[in-house]
Amino acid sequence: MLVRIISSLVLFPILFALVYYGGLPLKIGTIFVSIVGMYEFYKAICKKIMPIHYLGFIFSLVYLLVLDTPFFQIADLIVGSFLLLSLIFMVFNYKNISIFDVALTFFGVCYIPLMFSTVYLIRLFDYGNYTVWLPFICAWACDTGAYFTGVTIGKHKLTPNLSPKKTIEGAIGGILFSAIFCGIYGVFIASREVEIEHIFNNSTIAIISFVLLGIIGAIFAQFGDLTASATKRRFNIKDYGNLIPGHGGILDRFDSVIFTAGICYIILKVIEIYNIIL
Structure with missing residues (x-):
């Protein structure tokens, strides 16, 4: 540790x-x-x-x-x-x-x-210097929340054959942590008076959107982690590499971010093109 x-x-x-x-x-x-x-x-x-x-x-x-x-x-x-x-x-x-x-x-x-x-x-993107942090917040808040929730109250296995240590309670905790931290980040951006209305029309909608994105991002983060677990279990390997001491390889550290970045990009791009957030 x-x-x-x-x-x-x-x-x-x-x-x-x-x-x-x-x-x-x-x-x-x-x-x-x-x-x-x-x-x-x-x-x-x-x-x-x-x-x-x-x-x-x-x-x-x-x-x-x-x-x-x-x-x-x-x-x-x-x-x-x-x-x-x-x-x-x-x-x-x-x-x-x-x-x-x-x-x-x-x-x-x-x-x-x-x-x-x-x-x-x-x-x-416009204001990409702010939105670029969302994939990392989603992934790592979810990872942290899932770990502590799972250790504290986790009882029901999420995928017992694929990843025995993961629990349903941990998965839910990860989603909640991601939503909370993304919401806090939205409040932080709004407090800096960044004109994110250019994308979200107003700050309140932006904060709500960040919370929703945190929920969606956390779900995809867990699928990213499980995808890596499924691949490693299928080919009987523990880690993808050993470049990062204590973490494994680069791919072990960024397996969730790959998924959260992808879904965040899709959502933000759709919002930018179609202006679907009222």
């Missing part, structure tokens, strides 16, 4: 600085987490890095580099081209590369860099 706490104390200021300043520092951080996360994912499942995985690294790097450029408008072409080239690569290496390898490589690209890059995309 001490090692875990020390690692968190070292990593938090770095993460805070990257997200706070945004721009190039955050892009570099996004690339680092994505590429290392992909490496851990492929290595954990395949036990080695295969040639086709390098194709995934290259296309992920290209995708991440164009996030804030006009070329991002053709991001779908980049992803589509990657899939086509992966299949062609399999044709010329059919003795060593199977359709499973192609599917796994493509899934790794979609699961990690494409989903985690939404952190950077949220930062590009």
Whole structure:
């Protein structure tokens, strides 16, 4: 536990600085987490890095580099081209590369860099310097709330075969913690007189929206954690890596954030485009 706490104390200021300043520092951080996360994912499942995985690294790097450029408008072409080239690569290496390898490589690209890059995309929104913190608040408030609630009053197993330590009470506690902390964050933003009415029409609606987003985000955070648990249990591994002492690998630390970032981006984008919050 001490090692875990020390690692968190070292990593938090770095993460805070990257997200706070945004721009190039955050892009570099996004690339680092994505590429290392992909490496851990492929290595954990395949036990080695295969040639086709390098194709995934290259296309992920290209995708991440164009996030804030006009070329991002053709991001779908980049992803589509990657899939086509992966299949062609399999044709010329059919003795060593199977359709499973192609599917796994493509899934790794979609699961990690494409989903985690939404952190950077949220930062590009109007007032993204405020909303970018929501995925992290959802994930880590949920994780904290689920842990303490589960330890204190947890009795009913949530997924006994998949993750025996998780309880229904812990899951509910995680959702409540996320909703509360997102609501507090909404009050904090409103107190700074940030003109978030540009997105939410008024501060009260913004706070309510943050609470609702905290609930939805916490649900997805738990699915992110369970997805990682299901993958690791299926391939009989404890952690994706050991880069972060006490936490495991990069992917072990960000498995929930990948999901919360994705859902937060979708919700905020829909609000921005369709102005559905009255």
